[in-house]
Amino acid sequence: MSKNDSRSGEERLKEAYEELGALQRTFRIRQIPAIIVVEGWNASGISDTIATLLQGLDPRGFDFHALGRPGEEDRAHTFLRRFWVRTPAHGRIAIYARSWYSRALAEKIRGTEWEKRLDRAITSIKTFERQLADDGTLILKFFLQISSEEQRRRLVAREKDPLTSWMITRNDWDFHHLYDELTPVIRHIREATEEPWAAWHIVDAEETAVASERVLSTVIERFRAHLDTGGSAPLRAHAPLPPLPSSASPIDTVDLSLSMSRHDYDRVSPECQARLRACQYSLYRRKVPLIIVYEGWDAAGKGGSIQRLVRSMNPRGYAVVPVGPPSSEELAHHFLWRFYLRFPPAGDIRIFDRSWYGRVLVERVEGLASEHQWQRAYREICEMERAYVESGGGLIKFWLEIDAETQLKRFRERETDPSKQWKITEEDWRNREKREQYERAVREMIARTHTPSAPWTVIASNSKHHARITAQRAVIDYVNDLI
Amino acid sequence: MSKNDSRSGEERLKEAYEELGALQRTFRIRQIPAIIVVEGWNASGISDTIATLLQGLDPRGFDFHALGRPGEEDRAHTFLRRFWVRTPAHGRIAIYARSWYSRALAEKIRGTEWEKRLDRAITSIKTFERQLADDGTLILKFFLQISSEEQRRRLVAREKDPLTSWMITRNDWDFHHLYDELTPVIRHIREATEEPWAAWHIVDAEETAVASERVLSTVIERFRAHLDTGGSAPLRAHAPLPPLPSSASPIDTVDLSLSMSRHDYDRVSPECQARLRACQYSLYRRKVPLIIVYEGWDAAGKGGSIQRLVRSMNPRGYAVVPVGPPSSEELAHHFLWRFYLRFPPAGDIRIFDRSWYGRVLVERVEGLASEHQWQRAYREICEMERAYVESGGGLIKFWLEIDAETQLKRFRERETDPSKQWKITEEDWRNREKREQYERAVREMIARTHTPSAPWTVIASNSKHHARITAQRAVIDYVNDLI
Incomplete structure (x- = not known):
């Protein structure tokens, strides 16, 4: 022309x-x-x-x-x-x-x-x-x-x-x-x-x-x-990952022997519930959105912890987002797209039961993301989290840590207890066999995404009571600091 | 208790x-x-x-x-x-x-x-x-x-x-x-x-x-x-379909010999374009939403007709919704759910390139919907369309009709013309073999969903120029009647 x-x-x-x-x-x-x-x-x-x-x-x-x-x-x-x-x-x-x-x-x-x-x-x-x-x-x-x-x-x-x-x-x-x-x-x-x-x-x-x-x-x-020039191939050269930070990872210092008795749990629980409800109300009044990410081993107790966390909250102001494999529409976008869609409105709480970290955990270990993709994801995730926090949102990231023995014990309980059998699948056993690969992925994830604006909270979860109260207190402390 | x-x-x-x-x-x-x-x-x-x-x-x-x-x-x-x-x-x-x-x-x-x-x-x-x-x-x-x-x-x-x-x-x-x-x-x-x-x-x-x-x-x-009592089995007995209405179907009276020369097309096209733009502006000012449904045989010319219809419209006020197979999320809802999601906002035009009628066409013929499901769909569709129109929305439904010979001619052209090969797939040939089944489905669809609030406009489409101008004029007349 x-x-x-x-x-x-x-x-x-x-x-x-x-x-x-x-x-x-x-x-x-x-x-x-x-x-x-x-x-x-x-x-x-x-x-x-x-x-x-x-x-x-x-x-x-x-x-x-x-x-x-x-x-x-x-x-x-x-x-x-x-x-x-x-x-x-x-x-x-x-x-x-x-x-x-x-x-x-x-x-x-x-x-x-x-x-x-x-x-x-x-x-x-x-x-x-x-x-x-x-x-x-x-x-x-x-x-x-x-x-x-x-x-x-x-x-x-x-x-x-x-x-x-x-x-x-x-x-x-x-x-x-x-x-x-x-x-x-x-x-x-x-x-x-x-x-x-x-x-x-x-x-x-x-x-x-x-x-x-x-x-x-x-x-x-x-x-x-x-x-x-090759169409969908990215223009940018693939940069190698920086070496892992040498600073101590919160997963190294977690004390899995921590526990809490039923009696103590029942004693402190009501106050936690009241304070959580107050936290929710503060966020609502100040129009601050809060994201709580739950990641952790299978059988680490994510579901139970979430249920106790929201028990006394007003359902008008929170929602739990269960994250499974991406749909075909979601696969046709950048992997973070589906999470942006589900960010909380102002004053609301969104609890992600699994999250964007699937990219560097299950998608990495199972080969669902290419090496380039999951390696790039660390930086992309940190950038997203930082921008979200800088724009005024709250973000809490939980890793529920249990040791392999506790996991095995819970798997066996689930198999024998009819009321818990729904919780255990073939896939859980398969994942367990890959524990070493997952452990490597978890350690690297925490090391690379434990940032000042979005640090991880590693929760010792061998004791469910201890883990639940720890999560609730972490939310209370975070919100009180934030607002 | x-x-x-x-x-x-x-x-x-x-x-x-x-x-x-x-x-x-x-x-x-x-x-x-x-x-x-x-x-x-x-x-x-x-x-x-x-x-x-x-x-x-x-x-x-x-x-x-x-x-x-x-x-x-x-x-x-x-x-x-x-x-x-x-x-x-x-x-x-x-x-x-x-x-x-x-x-x-x-x-x-x-x-x-x-x-x-x-x-x-x-x-x-x-x-x-x-x-x-x-x-x-x-x-x-x-x-x-x-x-x-x-x-x-x-x-x-x-x-x-x-x-x-x-x-x-x-x-x-x-x-x-x-x-x-x-x-x-x-x-x-x-x-x-x-x-x-x-x-x-x-x-x-x-x-x-x-x-x-x-x-x-x-x-x-x-x-x-x-x-x-059986869980997901519906409580309601499955009512047999009423007999087909005996009134004349618009598909019986369509005259496929109608055509328009290139010269005439070029002569009337500019005025149609100007009037379509004016129609869009009237809808916008009066905040009336308009849905235009395009259904028709493969190679009937839906894409070309849509492209000419929107050519002079302001892109701020229209969008084309291509309808393909439902995603996993869409399959987990009532089949009309995904269309409600895409209804036009006030004053906007949404053109559906295929639509909810897939339920009684491809899903029926290919066995993707059960007999109960597609038979129920006629009534469900009529109810949805009627409620939409009664609440003030505009709805135009086009069926682009071509005969089997014209379709065959176009398929062959597509195969030999390199610039058109993308338009023809194995599936088109397979669908063509089922022409009789599809014809039965089309006739029943039009007979059962040609309602006073949402009548079908059957467009003789053996001549592309004639079909395009007919569609444009139908939209102009409809909007002028509506507002």
Whole structure:
């Protein structure tokens, strides 16, 4: 589509659409997800540019997103969560008219210390894009450039036209008057987020038709190049894992001999229950969401511990999320996607019975995730947890530790006690045979994800009473510290 | 748990919880979904009663719902949709603190003609519960009964207690003063919705502890009885299908020889596009949602027709929903559940590329649904469509008809044209061999679901140009009639 092209505009467009359609089909067949971000100055023609692009795409295979200000629900989360839950499934194309960039600009450049907040947003964005690119997503980012003078002309023209005047708000003029001031900020954001796997294309948009054709041809080139260079293979080289931290792991210091008598349990339990209920109410009033992750050996007592933890809580404010194997829809997304979907709303508690740590435990040991995938997951998990905590959420991670003998004893009890037989399956025995492999995975998981913002609490669980009260007290202490 | 029981209250409770836990596990293993509705007068102790029940349940296996007034989004739908999307998956228990009954009462008894609106709500509720029961859901409904005098005492007591005074609003007193007036209305609702598969249990709640124990023991009895009488087998006898209506089917009168030249198509197309865009804008301004269903033979041209239909529309206001085989999560719900999830928000257009009619087409012919299931589906679909249209939504259903020769010609073209080969699979040829079976299914589908509120538009599609313009004009005419 060079400018010397002798074909008519219509002919060129038709050919471009045919090629784009073919590329879209190839992406679908090869299950490659793609993200197309169109950003730009106000009145730079984002909608028209996207309209030109969409006409060449099969509408059954793309999702279009034009997200404005977040609603109350979204504001309770890190600002990227609403984009995380809208990432494209493998083989689909997601097109964003404005995106996390406009939101970062709109939400972060107000008030004091906005530069710090903006830099934190940039860090989150870089993480977000890197994680998606690592998962095989092609990311294209466009910025439609117009001059301040051209922007003024367009705003005036739209104000005069009765069909478009309602679209122009004071906000548009406010931003127009900030054009010069915003220019270096926007350039800084673009430069800070320029990566080989998430490159910016700055498009001269003084003429919308030219810009539209430019975006269309760039999409075609980038899609084609992505297929030529191996398609879904990630662009980034696989970095080796850093050595395991040498600091003491909380799993080394856990004292499995700790126990609690039934009598003591009955004595302290009522107070714990009352305080847990008070904790829930504090979280609710302060609109702080809390995630409690339960991981642990089979038969370590996760279910019983969860049941006692929520016993006195108000069911309006908590839910237990049982995590099993991912569904087909979940498998067609980044592995963290299904957890973002289940994050608690503001003031709510979500208890994850197993969690994203399945990636580095069962999926690692059973070979359900590739080595690259589970090795990458440590960093991805730490980044997600940190962003969640930094945005104000609470996060508690329990590892319920029992020794192999206790596990064996409980398995045998389950086999002989008719009321417990449902708890034991062939799989439990198979997993037990892999205890060594799992032990290695557990130790590495805790070593690599025991972070200042999201430390593990390892609970000695050979004694169920002791383990239950320990978990309840840990929640009480955490919430009291938090709020 | 009779009153003469000599065991202590604590002992009785413990035994009841053990039995309830065992029943919950059996329901999970047998994949039976259960719904427990707790309704009652204000201050009748709904929360406390449910709290007692929940303590005996594994929190990993239930979902608790306390839905108040609908938000803006939910108000754009029939009032049952927010409950439809929250029906329990197979093997799970959903507990509702107040439910569609309270919502019907709160939303329908205002303004003029409230009795008519209430009766329509009752009809929808009966349909909703029957469809879920037919799908194997156990439905339990409780009403906590207290006297007007007791209600007054409790409201006064709560107002005096600083911990609960904030909970009492003017609304509570308004409803209290309506106690006598509401009594016959509530009785009418209960009587009208009393069915063998959705029976009411009226519980004397003058003493909350007694009421809680009563609800708990009733749940246990009903769960046990459900297992004894065959578990997931539906309670309702399978009614034979009514004879096919003798009125002419639109598929008999379609003239497949209709065609349109490229020249005529190019001439009328621009105006259609402009009018479609105007239609979309009218729907948006009036906040009317529109569903367009595309069904038709393989190679009938659904994809191309959809692409031309949306070409000039604003992508902010439409989405295409490609419907494939249900996911594991979708299979664990009533077959209509996944479509309720994808209904358009107010003012939006959703185009379903295949739809719920898969139940009586591919699932019938390929044996993926039992005879009972697909035969029941005709009525279920008509009921859903009617409720949607009555609540103000627009619904257009297209059947794209081509004859067997045209299909064969297109299949062959697809095989030889490299740019079209992706469109043809082994499955298409297999389906073609079953043309007779599919023809029977199509004719029966149209005969049984061609209703006044949701008629089929059969589109002669041997000529693609003719078919595309016909579909576009049908949408334009429908929207212009609607608004």
